[in-house]
Amino acid sequence: MSLTFCPKVCYISYMIRICLIFFFLIHFLGVSQQAEYVNFKTAKVDILSIDTASKDIEGHVIYEFEILKDIDSIFLDANNFQSIKYILDGGYSDSLYNGKQLIVKHPFKSNTIHKLDVVYKTTPTKAMYFIDWDNDFVTSSDSDSDQNCIEKLQIWTQGQGKYTSNWLPSIDDMNDKIEFDLSITFDKNYEVVANGNLTNKQINDSTVTWHYDMQKPMSSYLVALAIGKYDKKVTYSKRGVPLEMYYYPEDSLKFEPTYRYTKQVFDFLEEEIGVPYPWQNYKMVPVKDFLYAGMENTSLNIYSDAFVVDSIAFVDKNFVNINAHELAHQWFGDLVTETSGTHHWLQEGFATYYALLAERDIFGEDYYYWRLYEYTQELLEQDRVGQSTSLLDPKSSSTTFYKKGAWFLHLLREKVGDEAFKTAVKNYLLKHQFKNVETNDFISEVEKTSDKDLSAFVERWLIKKEFMYDETIESLKKSTFIQEYLMVDCEVKTSKCETYLASWISDEAKSKVVLQNSELITSKSFKNPLKVRQAIAQSLTEIPSELKEDYESLLSDKSYITIEIALFNLWRNFPGERRRYLDKTKNIQGFNDKNVRTLWLTLALITEDYEPEMKKVYFDELTNYTSSKYGFEVRQNAIQYLNQIKACNDDCKTNLKQATTHHNWRFSKFAKALLESQ
Ligand SMILES: [Zn+2]
Structure with missing residues (x-):
């Protein structure tokens, strides 16, 4: 995800204004034992109703899973549900639920396939957010005299750091990758966007059921939906991937500056990474009061509407970096996913680095070095106050994960050369696609393609806490601009x-x-x-x-x-x-x-x-x-x-x-x- 809310230039106006740069550190702990015993393959999710007054959700999900080793029970994470019941293989049913997990007791035998039907009702207090539905002005008939009133009736989700199991019984562990297909029934006056391809819109009386299809598996923290009043325009990448750009109907004049360079960024990243974009389409949806700048849900970038800009705002603040960052995550994070927080830099370091490469393609070499210089200053400041952290520490700061991670990749590429670096990245992605990865999975590929022993470099940059300021300055001096x-x-x-x-x-x-x-x-x-x-x-x-x-x-x-x-x-x-x-x-x-x-x-x-x-x-x-x-x-x-x-x-x-x-x-x-x- 992207965390920075004041990119590049902060708004400064002495005493009155404060630039707030916020960081939020996400890390995930532990690998559940369950993944060794059971492989969840598909989830057919049916969100039957969403009550915007009570915030109740009623749903039905069918999981298909394979037993890898004999086991006498399996579980689904389901946080604080009002009711939840299951039927296993069309027969046995029960509701053993402890408030956190639904436990399915059964003498499961290895190499067997099962179907688990779950019906549930819940009122999520996090991970799914209802925007503006409680406000009086929504129902009041007297029209607001303020033409700029920006009420937004929206529902959107945020899985990473909040857990999708607050609204959908699922597996919180990132190591379980499942093909999630979502169907959502909601008021016909709203657009509903979710992961994957929209395959059908079933018109009911006052509602529409939106059917979305995913073809490949993902971790549950990347499952998402966004509901609101939107228009959209679609363009196609060089290879024909639909790029779907959503916007508020009243923001039609901001559409062009907001989505400027979207196609260029997409085509650049696909070419640079060397592995085709892994999903069916790429959707970008702005939402009100979002928790971060953007979030890389699989095929669905949900981002803060603070980045919806006109041409004047574009100069100081725009969506280009956020969009490139979330798009890069579609490979680094979504296609290959960290096994645990120890390897979080494999997601944020890569997304930050590749976003910078995409920006270099648009804004030029000097811009690229300028941003790296800014990262160096931020890392130096962190070092000065004694807060430097190792890139392999799951509790590292976001400055370390994002900026030091990007610096590591920049220097690694200088060290081994473009060809060895690019081939290694490609091999790493293809070898581990739709699976989980650790740092060594990447390093070992670079060692192979470069025929270099990287252990000393890895020790200095990934393991040690200290920030190697001098090495960054040496590299920056290659730029006459710097x-x-x-x-x-x-x-x-x-x-x-x-x-x-x-x-x-x-x-x-x-x-x-x-x-x-x-x-x-x-x-x-x-x-x-x-x-x-x-x-x-x-x-x-x-x-x-x-x-x-x-x-x-x-x-x-x-x-x-x-x-x-x-x-x-x-x-x-x-x-x-x-x-x-x-x-x-x-x-x-x-x-x-x-x-x-x-x-x-x-x-x-x-x-x-x-x-x-x-x-x-x-x-x-x-x-x-x-x-x-x-x-x-x-x-x-x-x-x-x-x-x-x-x-x-x-x-x-x-x-x-x-x-x-x-x-x-x-x-x-x-x-x-x-x-x-x-
Ligand atoms: Zn990110």
Whole structure:
């Protein structure tokens, strides 16, 4: 999965804004004994009803399994079900259920095939999430006057870290791979998406039964469904694989920037990895209030709608990396799956590395090295505070799994050469496809194709905790772009520094100069491209009057980050001009988290003489953004601002309190911390 919510550039605007980078560490423990005795082959899942009021699910699943060794009972994981019963081989039935597992007692003999019919009812408290169905505004007939109201009636699942056995009796152990075919019956006004191919839509009276078919097995944490109101467009990869892109009907104008480069990324990865995409199709579905940035459910990437962007937002924040990451997982994670958390880097390190390769194909070599440089800085920081971890430690940080894992693969490829690396990856995938893998399964393939003993390299990079900073810098110096960036240094102002901003050095190097020393910024510096201007906006918090006009031009930049920062700094520096700045930025919403709009409303409220007759309207709008009809990112911004200006009224407080129980732990943690601090 992808965890980072503020990729590449964080939104910075001094004192008011905080960039939150969240990480979540997933690891899985243990290998159950059951896999040695029984091989579950297929699961025909029928979700018969989903009650959106009570959140009850009724289902029926038929498992077919083979006994490998004699055993007197088998089990299915089923967490906290209301009722669950089974029929074995059409005859014997019972319901031996302990609240966690359904146990089927029977003298099973090796080399026999069985059929287990399970009917159940449950009300999942996690792994399946009901979005907005509880809200009053859903049923209220008086239409909301807010045109931007973004209520979303959705149901979506998240298996990894939460366990699919909360809504479907299944096997939590990743080592049991099963061919899951899902049928789901739901209100005919909604789209239902699940793993695999849609083979049939059966129209009933008020419902539709959606039949999805998988042809190959997967671990249960990758079983998923998403329900909501969507439109979709389909394009086809070079080899003809359908790429199905879902979007909210109201977001049709954001479709192109959101899904920009999707086909290129897909075709690139298939070519680069050298093994055809393993599943029937690839679907991408945005959802509200998602737990992470994206999740690589087999053939179904469910991702946060924060990454649905317009062309302006695309510059600072986009879906390309998230999409490439989840797509790479379709091979690394879904086709071959770790046996346990010890080998988690085989999933996250590979997905991070291949996403970077896909981005290099789009954005170029300098971008690739720049991101690796950023990873190095993050790993160095982790090392500095004594928190470096081994890549083979199941409790490692996500920085280690993702970034150090990617670095390991980059250096390994340098060491053994492109051909040996690519052949090894291909052999590794083909040899272990639809099975589980350990680190040595990969290393041994690379040793074979390269004819090199990698034990010392593996010891240094996979086993040892320390981060090999010098080795990464040596590798980075192969890039003249990085050499230049490292060479440029203006912490201490030199005569050279004066010339940098008007020279041909890279935008990143110029940004470094600007951020190191704001005194170097002159009127000419504003002639630089967007990203350098963004660095100027960040660096120049005290704006000299001779640069006022230049700085004001930042308000017209095609970047929501630049506009947000420039608006705040101009408002602060030039009180006499506040009305003009507010008028100019009145109609800008910003990212999906409304970064510009929420700041604008706050400033409009505290600017005394600005549109006094509109104060109540603006206050109501900002307060309204704290309610659950909005995504948690919007709510968090609004709550923060109202709290800053000490204007969180009863409605806002009720919404803040409600946020403490939100399913998204980042948001609930924020709300709890804020309440405690008051
Ligand atoms: Zn991932």
